[in-house]
Amino acid sequence: MKFKPAIKPYTSPAGGWGALASTTRYLRDSKQVLKNIRNLLRVNQARGFDCPGCAWGDDSHSTFNFCENGAKAVSWEATRQAVTPAFFAAHSVSTLRRQSDYFLEYQGRLTHPMRYDAASDHYRPVSWQEAFALIAQHIARLDNPSQLELYTSGRASNEAAYVYQLFGRMLGTSNFPDCSNMCHEASGIGLKQSIGVGKGTVRLDDFNQADAILVFGQNPGTNHPRMLHSLKQAADRGARIVSFNTLRERGLERFADPQSPLQMLTPAATPISSAYYQPKLGGDMAAVRGMVKALLETHRQQLADGLPPLFDMAFIEQHTVGVTAYLAQVDACRWETLVTQSGLSEAQLREAASIYQGAKRVICTWAMGITQHKHSVATVREIANLQLLFGQLGKPGAGLCPVRGHSNVQGNRTVGIDEKAPAALLDSLAQRFNFSPNRQPGHNTVQAIEAMLRGEVKVLLALGGNLAAAAPDSERTARALQNCALTVQISTKLNRSHLYVGNDALILPTLGRTEQDIQAGGAQFITVEDSFSMVHASEGISPPLATTQRSETAIVCGIADAVLGNQRLDWQALAADYGLIREHIAATLPGFDNFNQRCEIPGGFYLGNAAAELRFATPSGKAEFSAAPLPVQRSPAEDGAPDAFTLQTLRSHDQYNTTIYGLDDRYRGVYGQREVLFINPEDLAQLGLSEGEHVEIETRWHDGITRRVSGFKLVSYAIPRGNLAAYYPETNPLVPLSSFGDETGTPTSKSVPVVIRRCRMLPSGTRLL
Numbered sequence: 001m002k003f004k005p006a007i008k009p010y011t012s013p014a015g016g017w018g019a020l021a022s023t024t025r026y027l028r029d030s031k032q033v034l035k036n037i038r039n040l041l042r043v044n045q046a047r048g049f050d051c052p053g054c055a056w057g058d059d060s061h062s063t064f065n066f067c068e069n070g071a072k073a074v075s076w077e078a079t080r081q082a083v084t085p086a087f088f089a090a091h092s093v094s095t096l097r098r099q100s101d102y103f104l105e106y107q108g109r110l111t112h113p114m115r116y117d118a119a120s121d122h123y124r125p126v127s128w129q130e131a132f133a134l135i136a137q138h139i140a141r142l143d144n145p146s147q148l149e150l151y152t153s154g155r156a157s158n159e160a161a162y163v164y165q166l167f168g169r170m171l172g173t174s175n176f177p178d179c180s181n182m183c184h185e186a187s188g189i190g191l192k193q194s195i196g197v198g199k200g201t202v203r204l205d206d207f208n209q210a211d212a213i214l215v216f217g218q219n220p221g222t223n224h225p226r227m228l229h230s231l232k233q234a235a236d237r238g239a240r241i242v243s244f245n246t247l248r249e250r251g252l253e254r255f256a257d258p259q260s261p262l263q264m265l266t267p268a269a270t271p272i273s274s275a276y277y278q279p280k281l282g283g284d285m286a287a288v289r290g291m292v293k294a295l296l297e298t299h300r301q302q303l304a305d306g307l308p309p310l311f312d313m314a315f316i317e318q319h320t321v322g323v324t325a326y327l328a329q330v331d332a333c334r335w336e337t338l339v340t341q342s343g344l345s346e347a348q349l350r351e352a353a354s355i356y357q358g359a360k361r362v363i364c365t366w367a368m369g370i371t372q373h374k375h376s377v378a379t380v381r382e383i384a385n386l387q388l389l390f391g392q393l394g395k396p397g398a399g400l401c402p403v404r405g406h407s408n409v410q411g412n413r414t415v416g417i418d419e420k421a422p423a424a425l426l427d428s429l430a431q432r433f434n435f436s437p438n439r440q441p442g443h444n445t446v447q448a449i450e451a452m453l454r455g456e457v458k459v460l461l462a463l464g465g466n467l468a469a470a471a472p473d474s475e476r477t478a479r480a481l482q483n484c485a486l487t488v489q490i491s492t493k494l495n496r497s498h499l500y501v502g503n504d505a506l507i508l509p510t511l512g513r514t515e516q517d518i519q520a521g522g523a524q525f526i527t528v529e530d531s532f533s534m535v536h537a538s539e540g541i542s543p544p545l546a547t548t549q550r551s552e553t554a555i556v557c558g559i560a561d562a563v564l565g566n567q568r569l570d571w572q573a574l575a576a577d578y579g580l581i582r583e584h585i586a587a588t589l590p591g592f593d594n595f596n597q598r599c600e601i602p603g604g605f606y607l608g609n610a611a612a613e614l615r616f617a618t619p620s621g622k623a624e625f626s627a628a629p630l631p632v633q634r635s636p637a638e639d640g641a642p643d644a645f646t647l648q649t650l651r652s653h654d655q656y657n658t659t660i661y662g663l664d665d666r667y668r669g670v671y672g673q674r675e676v677l678f679i680n681p682e683d684l685a686q687l688g689l690s691e692g693e694h695v696e697i698e699t700r701w702h703d704g705i706t707r708r709v710s711g712f713k714l715v716s717y718a719i720p721r722g723n724l725a726a727y728y729p730e731t732n733p734l735v736p737l738s739s740f741g742d743e744t745g746t747p748t749s750k751s752v753p754v755v756i757r758r759c760r761m762l763p764s765g766t767r768l769l
């Protein structure tokens with residue numbers, strides 16, 4: 001593709017012809033147009049594959065269940081371009097390191113197992129058997145099993161993830177860092193504390209019944225486009241949609257459904273949000289508390305006037321604990337503080353409160369704008385507090401809805417990818433497989449990288465993902481990977497993690513969701529779980545690009561067989577028939593009874609959610625209000641940096657995490673470039689800078705390490721003063737490894753303290769296209 005840099009404000013609704021034109025372009029570019037159209041017709045259908053895009057649920061009444069960005073994900077995977085042994089012979093690892101992330105993935109699908117040869121600095125082909133033997137040799141040399149890390153990215157199937165964690169636990173490690181540690185960890189931890197289950201309580205159909213939907217820190221137009229259909233339908237029938245987002249996001253403003261002929265032929269775009277608030281980065285906890293303060297005032301006034309209470313007193317009494325301490329905290333927060341911290345006026349907070357008050361059934365959704373801060377657990381719990389005051393649990397059209405990222409990240413956790421696994425899971429594994437799992441908590445992603453930096457980790461296995469580019473503090477993360485004796489990446493496409501190699505390194509090429517998976521036991525399907533706890537089957541339909549590729553499940557079983565042998569478990573039999581793995585899952589995990597039979601149900605089956613049925617697995621047995629104080633936020637001036645900004649790192653419209661599909665961010669008006677920095681026009685003027693100038697961005701952190709990126713073009717944008725935004729992964733060098741969320745260990749990717757300075761445009765040395 002060719003890219004011409006431009007900044008052109010986008011004036012159309014989200015979706016619409018722009019989405020259709022873009023879908024067509026990506027299909028054409030995959031050079032597999034017919035195959036991919038056939039692919040798209042099978043996305044998220046009863047017989048077909050689960051979209052490898054996001055974790056939004058499937059609407060069983062729709063003929064099409066894909067979106068523009070799902071189409072990109074599918075056609076990106078199903079490309080005919082291949083990264084063969086000849087490619088690796090032609091490019092050394094150090095030359096590839098100088099290429100952009102876009103260039104690397106654009107080369108196509110990995111086809112052969114490859115082993116790094118340090119002497120020549122090239123990857124060379126190896127047989128699968130040699131690759132498995134090499135892993136076994138390295139693992140046999142470990143002094144203890146905690147020198148092993150097993151990273152997982154959330155695309156892995158339930159079957160692959162289950163055998164992967166079982167293999168690791170049988171070896172004696174509990175080091176299961178995963179992408180979720182960098183993502184929705186705060187949702188899991190916060191919800192577990194508040195309502196006893198770390199998952200959302202709503203189901204897709206609840207969106208059809210809500211009177212109000214509050215969307216916090218989330219950009220569905222780009223990251224969960226199918227959610228726009230639910231929001232649009234809700235808006236069409238008069239539900240109020242209230243957005244809290246530091247940026248003006250087009251998808252939250254107006255949407256034309258590209259799958260509705262009427263909307264495509266008339267200019268009838270649906271306005272989405274009836275109210276749009278732009279809190280400061282990290283200001284949502286104060287914003288929600290401000291709403292509660294206003295609601296509490298009304299509640300007291302109603303009681304004083306002899307009117308019925310505003311809060312759901314019966315629900316609070318019967319199902320919750322801690323309301324008094326919480327309301328005392330609310331009383332203790334002054335409006336002045338709430339306004340300063342949230343960045344919203346008292347009038348705005350009161351307005352939001354009155355919309356909330358006017359709705360009987362309310363859903364709150366959220367994503368990374370809430371979970372990637374220091375006080376994310378407290379913020380998630382504050383949202384839960386609000387919902388508990390009004391009894392917004394256990395009834396249709398209401399509840400709590402963290403919108404997950406990777407298509408099976410929720411399922412991975414369910415089937416045991418968990419560095420702090422619940423005792424119940426370990427007990428049932430111990431019983432069924434007759435071994436004693438390690439009960440010490442293992443490493444999360446940040447702890448794993450720190451352990452690698454200290455030289456404590458010898459072997460890193462990665463089931464998908466791109467740790468080198470996705471993790472914070474890029475330079476240190478790269479060094480961490482290079483510190484290992486062996487790094488193994490099970491991947492579909494070439495990425496940066498293949499280029500920061502340990503002494504030994506392997507690339508193991510795997511099949512994707514869209515591809516047929518034929519094993520000794522015949523054609524196999526896998527299962528996944530969406531954000532609404534629906535588990536369903538997914539079966540690829542295209543023939544694989546190369547016979548040398550293997551499925552993730554087969555690769556994991558191959559490794560386990562080479563390392564552990566088949567005395568305790570016949571791994572090869574599991575690889576031959578995934579139904580056997582599902583039998584183990586059914587026997588060891590709650591909610592999976594008759595798993596194999598229930599995979600036949602079109603649309604899948606619901607795992608259930610106790611909190612949605614008002615059963616709370618908390619220490620008190622009730623939903624628990626959290627009385628956390630607001631975060632202590634020092635002003636930049638107090639920290640001796642009056643010129644400091646807070647930077648959020650986020651996704652453009654043309655990327656899937658570290659996979660860069662193209663260089664446009666259509667809805668934000670950015671074309672042909674990614675190294676841009678969104679800034680408030682008044683901040684620009686105050687700094688004496690103008691739009692289009694280039695700056696360097698430097699982190700202010702207390703560890704004496706210089707973290708800087710340069711050559712970022714300033715773009716004037718509707719963003720609160722003092723806040724900045726730029727794309728990840730380019731800005732990951734700025735995120736300190738030691739800056740993470742309380743209790744979560746999640747890098748604070750949405751609140752990086754930085755300063756900016758004018759710089760000359762640098763030749764794009766390391767980011768050639």
Ligand SMILES: Nc1nc2c(c(=O)[nH]1)N[C@H]1C(S)=C(S)[C@@H](COP(=O)(O)OP(=O)(O)OC[C@H]3O[C@@H](n4cnc5c(=O)[nH]c(N)nc54)[C@H](O)[C@@H]3O)O[C@H]1N2
Nearest residue numbers: 217218219223244246281282367368369405406651656657
């Ligand atoms: N096409 C596509 N789909 C994806 C992904 C992708 O990269 N591409 N990634 C997948 C994954 S793994 C995930 S986790 C999800 C991510 O989905 P999102 O959470 O939507 O992803 P981000 O781009 O990080 O966007 C964060 C949004 O929150 C806002 N925000 C940031 N900080 C704050 C804050 O402090 N307060 C408020 N109120 N708003 C804030 C930002 O302005 C932005 O709109 O998407 C999934 N789906």
Ligand SMILES: Nc1nc2c(c(=O)[nH]1)N[C@H]1C(S)=C(S)[C@@H](COP(=O)(O)OP(=O)(O)OC[C@H]3O[C@@H](n4cnc5c(=O)[nH]c(N)nc54)[C@H](O)[C@@H]3O)O[C@H]1N2
Nearest residue numbers: 153179183464465466470491492493495649657658728749
């Ligand atoms: N600064 C900053 N950093 C962030 C974030 C942020 O908002 N800001 N977001 C964080 C979040 S929410 C997440 S989830 C992480 C994402 O972290 P990861 O999940 O580690 O990263 P991805 O970019 O999704 O991984 C892409 C790679 O996965 C491989 N792949 C794709 N499909 C498959 C498959 O089917 N099987 C296998 N085995 N491999 C496959 C391909 O080789 C591809 O190169 O990044 C986090 N990092």
Ligand SMILES: [Mo]
Nearest residue numbers: 183184405406
């Ligand atoms: Mo994520």
